[in-house]
Amino acid sequence: MKQKAHRWKRIMGAVSAVVLLMAGIWWLKRPSYEVMKIENSIITQDHLALYETDCRAQIASDFYSKYKLDPNEDGFWETSVHGESPKEALRQMAMDRLLRDTVERVKASQYGIPADITLKDIKRSLEKENKKRQSSERISYGPGQYGLMEYVSRTQMEIRDELKRTLMEEKLEPSQDQLKELYAGADPSLFDKGCRARIGIYMFYGMKAGEYPEELKKVWCYVEKGLAQGMAPADLIHGINEWSEAKxxxxxxxxDMSDLPRDNQEITWLVEQTRFLEPGQNSGVLDYGPSQGILLVLDKHDYGKAGYEESVPLLKNMWLEKAYEEYIKQCLEEYGYHVK
Structure with a gap:
């Protein structure tokens, strides 16, 4: 009798273990609960959590800048300052981004643009993409393997661009009168065709902290006076070297702004500092990294302002950006989400 009882206990123990194991597996694989539904697509908590993780650094930076709260201190996320909480701000930012991204994906799919909407579908496509990248020698762009949020961001950008293009063709195309009105009222600098300029550069390179502070003030004062008097560069440099250790x-x-090298930071800096100076004018003393200098515009040829016909591609892009934002806002409101 005792043997039967022991055998029964062992059987029940094994059954209990199996039940607990199955319950644990169900718990780990249970569906994440719904946080929003757009059309027939259910967006779940794990999808929102992905966006919350991506937004954490921004919220931490915002609260540090605004309230000097250290995100490394215990209790940071639960802190409340003037009715604001990092935890709530994080959830709201993540919800706003996820909501907008989801609406874009839903609308894209309605226009026949391939777009995964739920996190489950996104993960499935990510797995395929990474397998393809692992085995294919033809893919030469992007990383060898995408992380989940990295893949979400890349595909979101592609979907958004394709949706904009499609909407421009089918729904948001502006009339010529609307483009002309936009051209007439826009900032003229938007249609600036640039210029070709020759710049004289007086520079003290590689200044260390605390090196020649008073000496440099005297040097730049001497340069500015010399420029005002029309001194030649050689005479200016010679005069400075006679009495200053700051060489x-x-x-x-x-x-030439019609053909600027994209990766030359020095030329880009020169353009930024001198674009709106006239020949004979100088920039005053400028910092350039650890260096200081004065830029003098020697001569310049302006290409003028682009006319309306030349500006149509730019005007269409300007129109589309505004029209697209209004379209997405309208879509959000149609789905019951108020947008400020």
């Missing part, structure tokens, strides 16, 4: 170098550079 100033002079060189000239030419830039």
């Amino acid at each position: 100033i170098e002079y060189e000239e550079a030419v830039y």
Whole structure:
């Protein structure tokens, strides 16, 4: 009798273990609960959690800048300051981003643009993409393997661009009168065709912290007076070197905004600092990294303002950006989400 009882206990123990194991598996694989539904697509908590993770650094930075709250301190996310909580702000930012992204994906799919909407479908496509990247030698762009949020961001950008293009063709195309009105009322600098300029550069390179502070003030004062008097660069440099240990170098550079190198930071800086100066005007003393200098515009040829016909591609892009934002806002409101 006792043996039967022991055998029964062992059987029940094994059954209990199996039940607990199955319950644990169900718990781990249970569906994440719904946080929003758009059309027939259910967006779940795990999808929102992905966006919350992506937004954490931004919220931490915002609360540190605004309230000097240290995100590394215990209790940071539960803190409340003037009615604001990092935890609530994080959830709201993530919800706003997820909501907008989901609406874009839903609308894209309605226009026949391939777009995964739920996190489950996105993960399935990510797995296929990474397998393809692992085995294919033809893919030469992007990372060897995508992370989940990295893949979400990349595909979101592609979907958004394709949706904009489609909407421009089918729904949001502006009339010529609307484009002309936009051209007439826009900031003229948007249609600036740029210029070709020759710049004289007086520069002290590689200044260390605390090196020649008073000396450099005297040097730049001397340069500015010399420029006002029309002194030649060689005479200016020679005059400075006679009494100063802060050695100033002079060189000239030419830039043409119709053909600027994209990866030259120095030329980009020159354009930014001198674009709206006239020949004979100088920039005053500028910092360039650890260096200081004065830029003098020697001569310049302006290409003028682009006319309406030349500006149509730009005007269409300007129109589309505004029209697209209004379209997405309208879609959100149609789905019952108020947008400020």
